[in-house]
Amino acid sequence: MNLNTSILKYIEDVKSGTFTVEEFAAETLQRIKDVDSDVHAYLSLNDSALNDAKLIDQKISSGDKIGQCYGFPISIKDNICITGTKTTCASKILENFIAPYTATVINRLQDEDAVITGKTNLDEFAMGLTTEFSAFGPTKNPWNLDYVPGGSSGGSAASVAANECLASLGSDTGGSVRNPASFCSVVGLKPTYGLISRYGLISYANSIEQIGPMTKTVKDSAFLLNIIAGQDANDDTTINNDNVNYLENIEDGIEGKKIGIIKEMTTSEGLSSEVSIATKDAIGDFESLGASCEEVTLPTIPYTVAAYYTITSTEAGSNLARYDNIRYGYELESEGYEYNSYISKSRAKFGPEVTRRIILGGFVPSAGHAGKYFLKALKVKSKLISEINKAFEKFDYLISPTAPVQPFKFGEKIDDPVTLMLLDYNTVTANLTGKPAISVPYRVINGLPIGMQIMANSLNEKSLFQSAYALESKTNLPEVPL
Amino acid sequence: MTKIGLEIHCQLTKLESKLFCSCKANYREFEANHNICPVCMGLPGSLPRLNQKAVESATSIALALTCDTPEKIAFFRKNYFYPDLPKNFQITQLNVYGDMSVGGEGYVSVEDKKIKIRRIQLEEDPGRIIYEGASERTKITLVDYNRAGTPLVEIVTDPDFESPRQVRVFLNILSDLLENLGVAEPGLEGAMRADGNVSIEGGNKVEIKNIGSFHDLEKALHFEITRQQSLFERDIEIAQETRHWDDRRKITVSSRSKEEDQDYRYFLENDIPWVTIDQSTRDRLKENMPESISSKKERYIQKFDIAPQVADIIASDRYYSKLFENAYSDHNAKDIANLITTDVIGFIDTKEKQQNSKITSRHLSDLVDAINSKTITRNSAKVALQEIMKSGKDTKEVLDEMDLGQVSDSSEIDTIISQIFEEEKQAVIDAKERPETVNFLVGKVMQKTKGKADPVKTLELIKSKLNQ
Ligand SMILES: [Zn+2]
Numbered sequence: 046m047n048l049n050t051s052i053l054k055y056i057e058d059v060k061s062g063t064f065t066v067e068e069f070a071a072e073t074l075q076r077i078k079d080v081d082s083d084v085h086a087y088l089s090l091n092d093s094a095l096n097d098a099k100l101i102d103q104k105i106s107s108g109d110k111i112g113q114c115y116g117f118p119i120s121i122k123d124n125i126c127i128t129g130t131k132t133t134c135a136s137k138i139l140e141n142f143i144a145p146y147t148a149t150v151i152n153r154l155q156d157e158d159a160v161i162t163g164k165t166n167l168d169e170f171a172m173g174l175t176t177e178f179s180a181f182g183p184t185k186n187p188w189n190l191d192y193v194p195g196g197s198s199g200g201s202a203a204s205v206a207a208n209e210c211l212a213s214l215g216s217d218t219g220g221s222v223r224n225p226a227s228f229c230s231v232v233g234l235k236p237t238y239g240l241i242s243r244y245g246l247i248s249y250a251n252s253i254e255q256i257g258p259m260t261k262t263v264k265d266s267a268f269l270l271n272i273i274a275g276q277d278a279n280d281d282t283t284i285n286n287d288n289v290n291y292l293e294n295i296e297d298g299i300e301g302k303k304i305g306i307i308k309e310m311t312t313s314e315g316l317s318s319e320v321s322i323a324t325k326d327a328i329g330d331f332e333s334l335g336a337s338c339e340e341v342t343l344p345t346i347p348y349t350v351a352a353y354y355t356i357t358s359t360e361a362g363s364n365l366a367r368y369d370n371i372r373y374g375y376e377l378e379s380e381g382y383e384y385n386s387y388i389s390k391s392r393a394k395f396g397p398e399v400t401r402r403i404i405l406g407g408f409v410p411s412a413g414h415a416g417k418y419f420l421k422a423l424k425v426k427s428k429l430i431s432e433i434n435k436a437f438e439k440f441d442y443l444i445s446p447t448a449p450v451q452p453f454k455f456g457e458k459i460d461d462p463v464t465l466m467l468l469d470y471n472t473v474t475a476n477l478t479g480k481p482a483i484s485v486p487y488r489v490i491n492g493l494p495i496g497m498q499i500m501a502n503s504l505n506e507k508s509l510f511q512s513a514y515a516l517e518s519k520t521n522l523p524e525v526p527l
Numbered sequence: 528m529t530k531i532g533l534e535i536h537c538q539l540t541k542l543e544s545k546l547f548c549s550c551k552a553n554y555r556e557f558e559a560n561h562n563i564c565p566v567c568m569g570l571p572g573s574l575p576r577l578n579q580k581a582v583e584s585a586t587s588i589a590l591a592l593t594c595d596t597p598e599k600i601a602f603f604r605k606n607y608f609y610p611d612l613p614k615n616f617q618i619t620q621l622n623v624y625g626d627m628s629v630g631g632e633g634y635v636s637v638e639d640k641k642i643k644i645r646r647i648q649l650e651e652d653p654g655r656i657i658y659e660g661a662s663e664r665t666k667i668t669l670v671d672y673n674r675a676g677t678p679l680v681e682i683v684t685d686p687d688f689e690s691p692r693q694v695r696v697f698l699n700i701l702s703d704l705l706e707n708l709g710v711a712e713p714g715l716e717g718a719m720r721a722d723g724n725v726s727i728e729g730g731n732k733v734e735i736k737n738i739g740s741f742h743d744l745e746k747a748l749h750f751e752i753t754r755q756q757s758l759f760e761r762d763i764e765i766a767q768e769t770r771h772w773d774d775r776r777k778i779t780v781s782s783r784s785k786e787e788d789q790d791y792r793y794f795l796e797n798d799i800p801w802v803t804i805d806q807s808t809r810d811r812l813k814e815n816m817p818e819s820i821s822s823k824k825e826r827y828i829q830k831f832d833i834a835p836q837v838a839d840i841i842a843s844d845r846y847y848s849k850l851f852e853n854a855y856s857d858h859n860a861k862d863i864a865n866l867i868t869t870d871v872i873g874f875i876d877t878k879e880k881q882q883n884s885k886i887t888s889r890h891l892s893d894l895v896d897a898i899n900s901k902t903i904t905r906n907s908a909k910v911a912l913q914e915i916m917k918s919g920k921d922t923k924e925v926l927d928e929m930d931l932g933q934v935s936d937s938s939e940i941d942t943i944i945s946q947i948f949e950e951e952k953q954a955v956i957d958a959k960e961r962p963e964t965v966n967f968l969v970g971k972v973m974q975k976t977k978g979k980a981d982p983v984k985t986l987e988l989i990k991s992k993l994n995q
Contacts, residue, residue: 126572134571144572146565247571252797280574281799359794363606366615367569371670384610384668410792419794 046072048208049524052117052265055211059105059115066105066116070098070160073118077162077209080527085184086204088123089131090163097160104158112158113272119154120210122201123164124171125256126245127151134247135179136169137394138368141375148245149280150214150256150273157272162210166200169396170365171221171249173197174468177459178398186229187527189492192452195228197221201259202229206525212265214273216246218254219353220447220472223484225259227447227496230486230522232260232513235472236270237503238479239284242277248364250357253476263485263514267291270506284504291507299515300335302441304328309346310445310471317450323488323495324446330519331444336512341436341443345429346474350466352429353473354402355409355422362406365399368392401462426477433478437502442512445471447484447496471498481506485513489523529752531694532686534722537705538652538677539584540712545676546651547575547618554673555715567676569614577602577799581678582629584710585649586804587812588680589630591708591819592644599803600649601627602796607789610670611653618796619650619681629680629804635704636821637697643685652677680711686724686732691748694723698741700820703843707820714878725751730758730765735779737771747772751779823848831860837868846881847872853888854895862895870909874916885919886912893922906978907931931979940972940980940988947971948992959993 046064059066074094081087091097101116103109121127124134126144133139151161168178176184176199184199186192187207194203198215202225205213215222217235226233234257241256248254258269270291276283311324328338370377370391377391395403409418436443448468458465475482480503484496497516501509542552548566551557565573582600589596603621620628630647654675660666682701688694698721702713713719721744726732735751738744755765770779818826820842827838841847847867854863871891875884894911897903903911903926914925926932947968948955958965965986972985 124572132571139571142571145570146573148572244574245572248798252795279576281576282574282797359792360797363604363616363792363794366606366608367571367613369608369615371610372568372613372672373570385608388608407792410794412790412792415792 048072048076049261050211051262052114052211052260052268053262055117056113056115066098066101066160067095070095070116070118073162073208073210076207080187080207081209083185083190084187084203084207084209084527085182086165086200086207086209087120087163088133088135088166088181088200091130091161094118094160094162101158101160112156114154114157114159116158116160117212118162118210119159120162120165120201120204120213121151122167122171122198122213122215124167124216124247124249125151125214126247127161127164130164132164132247133181134170135167135176135181136396136399137180138370138374138392140180142373144245146245149242149277151245153273162204165198165204165213167221168197168199169399170247170361171197171216171218171254172361172398172402174220174224174465175455175459176200176225177455178396180396183455186452186493187525188230188452188489188494191454192493193228193455195225195448195452197225198233198259199225199228202226202231202233205229205231205259205261207527208525211261212269213259214256215259216249216254217257217472217476218250218357219469219476221254222257222259223447223472223475223482223496223498224468226484226486227498228452228494230489230494230496230525232263232266232486232517233484233496234258234266234270234506235475235482236274236506237284237481238476239282240274240286240481240504240506241270242273242275242280242283244277244279248360250360251364252356252360253479263483263510263517264292264295266483266513267295267510274506286504289507291510294507295510295514297511298334299331299441299512302336302512303439304331304336304338305341305436305440305443306338307346307443307445308340308342309344310449313449313470315449315467315470316446319451319488319490320446320449320495323490324497327444327487327497327516330516331512334515334519336442338444339440341440343429343432343436343474345425345432346470348425349429349473349477350469352422352425353469353477354405354466355418356426356477358402358406359410359419360406361399361402362410365395365403368395398462429474430478433474433480434502441501441508443500445498447471447498451490451493451495475500479503481509483509483513485516485520486522487516487520492526494522528728529689530686530726531688531691531748532724533682533684533688533694533697534724535682535684535698535701535719536652536721537680537682537711537713537719538715538717539581539680539710540677540715540718541710542578542580542584542678544578546578546581546649546678547676550676552677554677557673559669559671560673562673563675567613568672574798575618575796577802578678579802581649582802582804583808583812584678585629585647585680586809587708587710587816588682588705589633589647590809590813591704591816592630592633592635592647592682594630594633594644594647595626596630596804596809597626597628598805599627599801600629601801602799603793604796606792609653610668611656611672611675613654613672613675617651617653618799620648621793622646623793635697635700637693637700640687640693642687642697645683645685647683648681650679650681651675652679686726691745691752694748695741695745698744700843703820703845706845707817709817723748723751725755727752727755727759727765730755731767733765733767733779734769735772736769736782737774739772739774743772743774746777747779750777754779827860827864831855831857831864833861833864837864840868840872846875850886850888850891854891856892859892859895859899862899863891866891866895866908870912874913884916886916887919890915890922897922897926901981902926903931904978904980904982906973910978937984937988940976940985941992943972943975943980944968944985944988944992947975955993958989965989965993
């Protein structure tokens with residue numbers, strides 16, 4: 046049985062009886078057993094996965110109504126809540142937190158008969174770009190175990206790349222879906238802000254983050270978005286998408302479309318030569334598909350990373366304030382402490398990157414400093430929005446490489462937070478502006494993947510998928526060597 | 528000159544649910560921590576869902592207080608750590624970056640003085656902290672989150688009050704107004720709270736917090752004014768600070784925590800999109816708003832020729848005005864109003880008595896009709912009222928049972944007068960000499976008839992008998 050298959054092919058095979066849901070699930074669980082001690086994509090497994098698969102087989106054989114997922118195995122980033130299961134955010138502070146409710150995206154997947162394999166690793170509270178900041182140890186890149194898988198949804202990306210599931214849900218605050226997608230050669234989508242319910246996603250920077258599908262193919266991404274997108278009464282920020290079918294006309298091509306090549310993201314100092322060459326190839330591919338490419342400049346981009354960290358730290362400082370170990374948390378005797386000393390003691394469990402951002406988040410919006418930092422960051426954000434809206438008056442898509450570099454070795458950048466932050470340079474724009482962006486696997490050079498990023502205007506995911514599918518069809522990538 | 532400003536918090540207890548979840552807004556009936564859910568407990572992954580009805584209630588308050596109401600409102604996070612705050616931030620509103628709260632400037636007239644309202648905000652109430660234990664050393668702190676997330680409206684005034692008495696009059700007007708609007712029950716314990724700030728001529732502003740009741744507020748203000756004056760007289764500077772009301776010692780005490788220095792790091796609550804309150808919504812709210820107390824009062828005076836003090840009493844109280852509105856017809860409105868203010872109020876002067884009383888508007892109109900048709904006397908009406916409040920029985924039934932029908936038959940009254948003349952010989956002589964003492968004899972007749980004799984007729988008959 047080939048585990049390296051797409052969701053759509055899997056569904057065909059189950060429908061035609063090539064294999065049963067249970068057989069595929071069992072094989073997947075065996076694969077996890079075989080490789081995950083090396084990869085460490087998962088933090089916990091769903092004990093009832095095989096049973097869930099069996100029940101779906103029974104539904105199929107008895108002719109019951111069956112959900113459109115047909116029991117394909119999907120992993121979930123461990124910052125998304127599922128009733129009765131641990132949701133740790135890869136943090137010691139939530140090590141034993143069992144969610145008493147289920148995220149909307151999970152409900153929608155389960156209603157359509159998806160089988161959840163388990164919860165995947167991430168940088169603590171989704172803050173990081175390598176999974177090295179997970180409190181439970183890093184995830185390895187399946188393409189080369191000495192290399193980082195990207196982050197923060199590194200566990201999700203690695204689980205898909207290593208064939209430990211067919212798809213995963215990650216979350217993307219500044220590139221956390223697209224960056225690991227690029228590093229692990231999977232498709233990662235950050236949808237328009239508000240397209241997918243965040244109910245049940247543990248907030249890091251709630252004004253800009255979204256849950257996003259991570260899949261092996263562009264079509265699978267569209268398939269998953271069909272299931273999880275749309276308004277939700279539990280999330281006031283969700284928007285109506287008129288039940289668009291994102292798979293429909295996905296093969297229409299991009300003939301005659303106008304593509305803007307973002308100058309700031311394709312000529313930046315930090316861009317590696319491999320990524321630079323790949324980008325030039327991609328532009329050639331887009332042109333050969335009938336699109337016209339032209340350079341476009343968004344002058345605010347050099348300020349976006351600073352603005353991004355200012356805004357996200359401010360929100361993180363507030364969103365993570367609730368972890369005071371009073372209502373839930375871990376065992377910590379309160380005897381002998383008064384309130385303030387108790388919460389500082391209990392909050393000492395946060396890891397270094399989270400602590401760094403909480404401290405930053407206490408400073409940049411504070412009285413006397415907000416004008417210089419937080420309010421200025423908001424100005425950058427609104428300036429960037431007007432620039433990108435202007436660009437979309439002219440262009441259908443804006444492109445760049447997803448990350449300025451290829452995956453690097455563990456430990457190489459972890460002690461240099463500023464260099465690490467620059468990895469976000471190409472991805473934060475989509476979050477700050479709320480626009481949809483997708484990372485498409487494009488090259489594997491020296492055994493390490495490179496992804497291309499395409500951005501579209503708000504709610505234009507359908508068109509975004511058409512361009513991503515077109516680019517994907519131009520690629521011919523090797524299989525993961527694991 | 529003394530300047531006092533107020534910060535009033537009023538729960539919107541008439542709403543079904545909390546501000547951001549479907550737990551009950553009326554948390555009072557629940558066992559501790561039994562009116563909670565992932566949202567109001569701020570569990571990771573939960574999101575606030577704005578209760579649109581709360582926005583409407585708060586907007587109604589803003590409109591009733593003649594406040595400016597912006598087209599779009601936003602919510603902000605006020606960040607601080609406190610055990611009663613499940614998220615360690617409070618979702619509230621802020622007007623620092625422009626008018627974004629439910630209400631801007633407005634005013635309330637208090638005895639010909641306009642008290643300016645600075646702003647009105649909609650926010651969530653925190654939970655409740657309960658201290659238990661015998662001594663300071665064995666003290667334990669418990670938190671009940673049932674209240675957390677209850678819709679709360681904050682009303683801030685300018686320092687326009689000149690005396691604690693004016694504050695009391697204002698708070699009475701305001702709580703009557705809020706109750707009349709049908710959005711709050713200021714009488715419920717803890718449903719309406721007020722903090723004050725005080726400054727005297729030449730001194731700094733001092734905030735007073737932790738005041739349990741309006742009664743204590745008045746006391747705290749008095750104390751604070753006296754304290755500041757005595758400092759001033761001794762040439763000691765009045766420090767700008769926050770002081771807490773010590774309920775036990777009945778004094779204000781300087782706060783150890785520097786609350787005024789606390790940095791709340793306010794920023795937009797992005798989980799709640801901006802809310803548009805367009806003109807049509809405002810028009811609808813205005814239309815559905817119950818008649819204001821002042822316009823009610825005006826109507827009573829103009830239409831029914833009711834005395835201003837009587838109109839004021841009835842219009843200001845939801846219970847009395849409801850009794851009145853359902854009882855009157857054009858010909859007896861004034862009499863019903865007078866019956867309420869002279870007799871009913873005497874019997875039903877607390878909220879509890881209002882709840883327990885079985886009197887209905889029908890009773891009132893029946894009683895007034897009976898008085899007007901001289902079926903009973905005013906005195907008998909008063910006796911009947913007491914019984915009706917207890918039993919709720921039909922007016923006619925009560926009058927019959929208690930034998931309260933008026934004696935207007937001349938011969939019957941005559942017989943009684945003859946008896947009185949026998950018994951009170953000296954009084955009869957006095958009355959003949961000094962006619963103004965005749966009322967004593969009338970009173971005796973009323974006593975004997977238990978107030979049932981028609982007083983006008985009785986007087987007539989006594990006078991003619993005296994002249995015989
Ligand atoms: Zn609740």
